[in-house]
Amino acid sequence: MQWLKYILALMSLVGLWFVGLSLSGFIPLPASLLGLLVLLLGLMWLKRIPPALLKVSQFVLGHMLVLFVPATMGVLLYAEKLADNLLWLILSIVVSTVLSLGITAWICQRLWQPTDQPPATPHDD
Structure with missing residues (x-):
């Protein structure tokens, strides 16, 4: 069931990009930046980083060169x-x-x- 948590974490990152994309129609900033700001606000509200999200984020950042x-x-x-x-x-x-x-x-x-x-x-x- 651990893989399900990783899939949900990846889907939440992609979903936040879509949130940023919808916000970019109202706010003149790139969708990726707006999605990151929403992610930051969510993590500040949680006051912690979920372990699955941390693991998926580290993997994505490690392969960013692609x-x-x-x-x-x-x-x-x-x-x-x-x-x-x-x-x-x-x-x-x-x-x-x-x-x-x-x-x-x-x-x-x-x-x-x-x-x-x-x-x-x-x-x-």
Whole structure:
């Protein structure tokens, strides 16, 4: 009967993707991300991870490389177009990476207060 639990866990992961797919009509996010958010909320509500779901998730994550084969083949099919625009691709990747890291660092500096110092108080001048 253990295999039945694994099948149900796999079906629940696929079902959550379908939930995300239906939510993506209302929320402009990818279906897989919305399904993961619903899964996260469900696991937070349960306050534990069911053992069968953990085992199935570890197996799927261990074989995730197979899921990237179509994307890799797409890159190979459009290699000529990518080569024509290589400079712009590299430039956009570098600029977006620098911007996202810079904005993240700036937000962290603003939000993170060291615990060994008391909060700043206004001075009366």
